[in-house]
Amino acid sequence: MAKITLEGLSFDLAPETLEAMLTIVEKTVSSGKEHGFAFCEIEGVIHPGPVCEGSQQCVAIKPCKEGHRTGDVHTHPNVMSFSLSDYILAMTKAYGHPQHKSLLCVSLLDKEFRCKALKKLPGPGKFDQFPTAPDTEANREKVKPYRTGKTAIPLGYIAKLLAGMPWEELPPAVPTMAEDEGGTPADFPEIPG
Numbered sequence: 001m002a003k004i005t006l007e008g009l010s011f012d013l014a015p016e017t018l019e020a021m022l023t024i025v026e027k028t029v030s031s032g033k034e035h036g037f038a039f040c041e042i043e044g045v046i047h048p049g050p051v052c053e054g055s056q057q058c059v060a061i062k063p064c065k066e067g068h069r070t071g072d073v074h075t076h077p078n079v080m081s082f083s084l085s086d087y088i089l090a091m092t093k094a095y096g097h098p099q100h101k102s103l104l105c106v107s108l109l110d111k112e113f114r115c116k117a118l119k120k121l122p123g124p125g126k127f128d129q130f131p132t133a134p135d136t137e138a139n140r141e142k143v144k145p146y147r148t149g150k151t152a153i154p155l156g157y158i159a160k161l162l163a164g165m166p167w168e169e170l171p172p173a174v175p176t177m178a179e180d181e182g183g184t185p186a187d188f189p190e191i192p193g
Contacts, residue, residue, distance in 0.1 A: 001045070002161045004103070006117040006148040011070070011103050012045045018158050020048035021073060021105075021113060025155065028075035029110050032056060036074025039103055040064035046103070058085070069093065071103035073113065082106055082116065082150075084135040087143040091127065094118050104147070112154040114175050116147040150175050 002013040017039070024035035036059045038049030049069070050062045061072045071090065076083075086106060094102040102118035121127070131139045152175040161167060 002158075002167050004115060004151060004153070004167075006103075006115065006151055007119065009101050009117045009119075009148065011039075011101065011117070014045050014047050015162055017046050017048045018162055020051060021107075021153075022155065022158055024051060024073070024075050025107050025110050027051075027053065028077050028107070032077050034059040034075050034077060036061050036072055038062065038064050038069045039071040039073060040067040041070040041100070042067035046070060068097060068100055070100050071105070071117075073105040073107075075107040076109070078109075080106075081108075082114070082140065084132065084139050084143070087140065087147065088130060088132060090118065091121060091143070091146065094121055095127075105153075108176055110155065111176055112152045112173070113158075114150045114152055116150050118146060119148055120146055122146055152176070 001015070002018060004011045004013065020037060024037065027035045031053070033056055034054040035051060036054070037051045038061050039046045040049045041047075047067065049064045052059055052062050054060060056077055059074050061074065063069065082104065086104060090102060090104045094100070098121055103115060104117070105113045105115040107113050122130075130143055152173040154173050157170050157173065160170060
């Protein structure tokens with residue numbers, strides 16, 4: 001079991017959730033399309049919902065068949081951090097279940113997953129004032145105070161967790177700098193192909 005802790009919020013990921021995360025990265029690398037699934041919490045453990053395929057720029061996540069949705073994970077086929085729509089859609093879904101923690105993870109190509117959790121929901125009047133476009137770092141900054149800082153889960157760590165290594169024994173991972181976070185080409189990986 002992998003436990004992700006983000007600013008005091010913890011999430012227990014079942015082994016099949018970790019396996020599904022690796023699967024969606026493989027599917028994205030081979031197809032160039034986004035893939036994702038809902039995080040479905042059952043008795044305190046996060047299990048994967050149905051895997052969905054999207055386009056090159058978006059994916060519609062299906063609801064949980066069991067348990068309750070406590071966030072979602074999806075891939076980005078291009079070098080990109082969390083998009084503005086990632087934040088806005090996650091908050092919109094959290095309004096329907098404010099009692100649940102909300103975990104949002106995206107992949108950075110085939111290098112790592114980055115995860116953030118919802119700290120609090122903005123009031124309805126404040127939420128309606130958030131920009132929905134364009135997707136710029138300046139507009140994302142307006143939404144970020146409602147989320148925790150990000151943690152990185154390199155794909156190699158997922159393999160080690162599945163092999164039985166405890167999360168606590170893995171060295172802290174520093175998230176890779178994404179192109180749209182003001183990085184330079186030396187800060188982010190080459191796009192395969």
